[in-house]
Amino acid sequence: MSWSRAGINALLLFFLFIFQESAVSKINLPITGFSLYLAILLGLMALEDRFGAVVLGFIGGIILDFSPSADSPFGKWALVLTLVGYVVAVNGESIGDFTKRPLTFVIFVCAGSIGTLFTFLAFGVLLGENNGALGHNLVMVFGNSFWTLLFAPLLLQITIKWRAKTLTSRERA
Amino acid sequence: MAAGGSNRSRLLVIILIVTSLFLITLDLRGVSVTKSSRSATQSFLAPIQRGVSDVFSPVGSFFSDIKNFSKTKSQLVELKAANARLKTQLVFNEDIKGQLAKLKGVLNLAGRGGYKVVAARVIGRGSASTFSQTITIDAGSTDGIQKDMTVMSDVGIVGIVKSVSASSSIVLLMSDPTFRIGVRIAGTQSVGVLFGQGSSRYQLELLDTSGTIKDKDILVSLGSENDRPFVPGLPVGYVVGVDKTTGTLTQNATVKGYSNLNGLGVVSIIIESPKGDPKDSLIPKPTPTATIYVTSTAGPDTTTATSSPTPIPTASKSASKAKK
Numbered sequence: 398m399s400w401s402r403a404g405i406n407a408l409l410l411f412f413l414f415i416f417q418e419s420a421v422s423k424i425n426l427p428i429t430g431f432s433l434y435l436a437i438l439l440g441l442m443a444l445e446d447r448f449g450a451v452v453l454g455f456i457g458g459i460i461l462d463f464s465p466s467a468d469s470p471f472g473k474w475a476l477v478l479t480l481v482g483y484v485v486a487v488n489g490e491s492i493g494d495f496t497k498r499p500l501t502f503v504i505f506v507c508a509g510s511i512g513t514l515f516t517f518l519a520f521g522v523l524l525g526e527n528n529g530a531l532g533h534n535l536v537m538v539f540g541n542s543f544w545t546l547l548f549a550p551l552l553l554q555i556t557i558k559w560r561a562k563t564l565t566s567r568e569r570a
Numbered sequence: 571m572a573a574g575g576s577n578r579s580r581l582l583v584i585i586l587i588v589t590s591l592f593l594i595t596l597d598l599r600g601v602s603v604t605k606s607s608r609s610a611t612q613s614f615l616a617p618i619q620r621g622v623s624d625v626f627s628p629v630g631s632f633f634s635d636i637k638n639f640s641k642t643k644s645q646l647v648e649l650k651a652a653n654a655r656l657k658t659q660l661v662f663n664e665d666i667k668g669q670l671a672k673l674k675g676v677l678n679l680a681g682r683g684g685y686k687v688v689a690a691r692v693i694g695r696g697s698a699s700t701f702s703q704t705i706t707i708d709a710g711s712t713d714g715i716q717k718d719m720t721v722m723s724d725v726g727i728v729g730i731v732k733s734v735s736a737s738s739s740i741v742l743l744m745s746d747p748t749f750r751i752g753v754r755i756a757g758t759q760s761v762g763v764l765f766g767q768g769s770s771r772y773q774l775e776l777l778d779t780s781g782t783i784k785d786k787d788i789l790v791s792l793g794s795e796n797d798r799p800f801v802p803g804l805p806v807g808y809v810v811g812v813d814k815t816t817g818t819l820t821q822n823a824t825v826k827g828y829s830n831l832n833g834l835g836v837v838s839i840i841i842e843s844p845k846g847d848p849k850d851s852l853i854p855k856p857t858p859t860a861t862i863y864v865t866s867t868a869g870p871d872t873t874t875a876t877s878s879p880t881p882i883p884t885a886s887k888s889a890s891k892a893k894k
Contacts, residue, residue: 418615419622422696425832430696447579455586462593465612465733466696466704466740471604472593479586483579518701524594528701529747533768537701 398449405563406441407456413437414460429540432510434461436545438478439485439509440556443495443502447486454482469521477520481513496557503549510545514538609735612706616693616738620708623693672836675724683803684844687722688713692834693738703746703768705729707837710737718799720791720840726805726828727751727791728837739839743831744806745769752792753806755783761792764806764825770832772807772825783812783823801843 417434424430438457442450458475461467467474488505489495495502515538521528528534597604673689680687690713694706709715711734721728721741729749732742742749749766753774760781765773776783787809793802805828813822 415615415618419619419694422694423623425695447576448582451579451583451586455590458590463607463611464700465608465615465735466694466702466706467608467700468702468732469700470594470597471607472590472597475593476587476590479583479590483583486579521701524598527748529766529768533747534701536768 398445398452399565402563402565403449403452403456406453407460409559410434410438410453410457410460414463418464426540426544428543429537431544431548432541433548435510435513435541436506436548436552437556439481439506439513440502440549440552441560442482442485443489443505443509444556444560445486445489447483447490450482450486450489451479452482454478454480454485469517469526470524473520473524474517477513477517481509481516484512485509495553499550499553502553503546506549506552507542507546511538511542514541609733612733612735612738612740616706616708616710616735619693619706619738620691623691623708669835672724676722676836676838679722679724679726680838680840683801685722685801685838685840686842687838687840688715689836689838690715690739691836702748703743703766703831704732705741705743705834705837707739707741707839708737709839710735710739712736714841715739715839716841720797720799720801720804721837722804722840723829723834723837726807727800728829728831728834730799731839741837744772744827744829745831751800751806752794753789754792755781756788756790762789762820764789770827770830771810772827774809774823774825776820776822779820781821783809783821785809785812787823789825797840797843801840 413434417432421433422430434457438453442453442457445453455475455478458478459472461474461478462471485505492498492501492505495505518528518534518538593604669691676689677687688709690707690709692705693708696704707721715731715734717731717734719731721730727744729741729743729746732740734740744751744764744766745768746766747768751764752761753764754761758781760776760778760783762774762776762778762781765775767773774783774789789806789808791800791802791804791806794800807825807827809823810826811824813824
């Protein structure tokens with residue numbers, strides 16, 4: 398991943414973050430809320446190589462750490478999403494080209510969402526945070542992944558097109 | 571992937587993890603840079619959230635409205651017929667009307683308690699980046715809001731102010747699993763602690779070993795030192811189930827909160843409370859309902875409606891006469 402593409406993706410993630418915080422969070426979806434930000438970030442990471450996925454994970458995490466309503470220490474999301482980026486990229490390599498396997502992409506992003514939220518909770522426990530009742534957290538995690546599962550098919554086309562547009566000529570070659 | 575590229579990405583992962591851990595350490599040690607960055611983000615996001623709130627406010631409760639559709643079906647039919655010509659303006663008008671009604675209720679409750687309040691609109695809800703239950707309101711430090719102030723709705727307590735920026739604040743809702751509040755059972759002096767459970771139900775643990783809890787017991791806030799974070803006497807909720815298990819020193823119960831935290835449009839922040847405790851004067855009183863019975867009279871085509879506060883079984887006698 399070139400640094401210019403990392404910058405463009407950071408800008409996209411920043412606008413997505415604003416949209417998530419000001420609009421998507423306002424919608425009272427049944428079960429629990431949906432993180433469009435996380436779904437698109439995981440989709441972008443799945444299409445990248447290891448280097449790109451890790452960089453995207455870190456940038457995406459830092460942006461998420463700026464959330465004013467976050468009660469976790471600054472840097473926790475960056476840590477979680479850097480690790481998730483690495484795991485996503487390593488597993489993505491073994492799966493192959495996602496653009497030819499849309500269903501695999503949907504399941505992969507959904508599983509990534511579950512994994513990310515559980516990792517976030519696990520780090521919270523390690524840092525001595527009060528995560529609340531386990532049942533409530535399970536509803537939150539699986540509710541979010543349910544909405545991710547529903548929206549991921551739409552996101553595949555968007556993320557593929559976005560990536561194709563931002564690729565440099567050197568990366569295309 | 572080539573071995574060189576793999577090593578490069580591993581090195582990058584290590585560098586980024588160390589950076590993240592460094593940031594976490596800074597934050598946990600209370601370095602103000604990280605705290606102020608979130609406050610700056612809040613100041614930046616507040617005007618955007620306020621703008622988006624106007625558009626998304628009717629859409630926001632769309633799904634919960636669908637869930638409660640059967641309950642309000644008859645009401646919807648009536649409203650539909652009456653408001654057909656105002657269809658285009660209806661969404662915004664209804665929204666504003668609802669907010670006004672809530673504001674009226676909030677000010678009414680605040681007035682009875684003698685609280686000095688600042689009204690605020692809910693402009694954001696929760697976040698993608700946290701499991702905690704919060705709302706963002708459009709009042710901040712310029713309006714006199716400070717951290718740890720009590721936030722109330724038209725029927726009772728909502729939560730406490732968690733963080734404040736110049737023009738907006740974040741409120742930790744009482745349903746958050748980390749939320750704790752000291753409560754008193756209205757009418758008795760039994761005190762306990764109420765725990766947030768992530769829903770509209772709460773867990774009550776009585777501190778008084780000799781105290782007892784009954785169904786429908788009403789809970790009011792006990793209050794804190796200097797009224798921060800909780801002012802005394804605000805309605806919190808009522809008991810819906812008493813835990814019968816033995817083996818605990820004190821009684822536990824399940825409580826339902828008065829405030830509907832999913833439908834908050836307008837809230838008030840108590841910036842000053844009266845000197846004395848309002849005791850139980852703010853407890854919601856049941857509104858008297860009139861029951862209407864329709865009685866058939868001697869004429870075959872005439873019916874009269876009588877209103878009575880108590881059910882008197884006169885309909886069957888008159889109806890049988892009419893049949894004859």
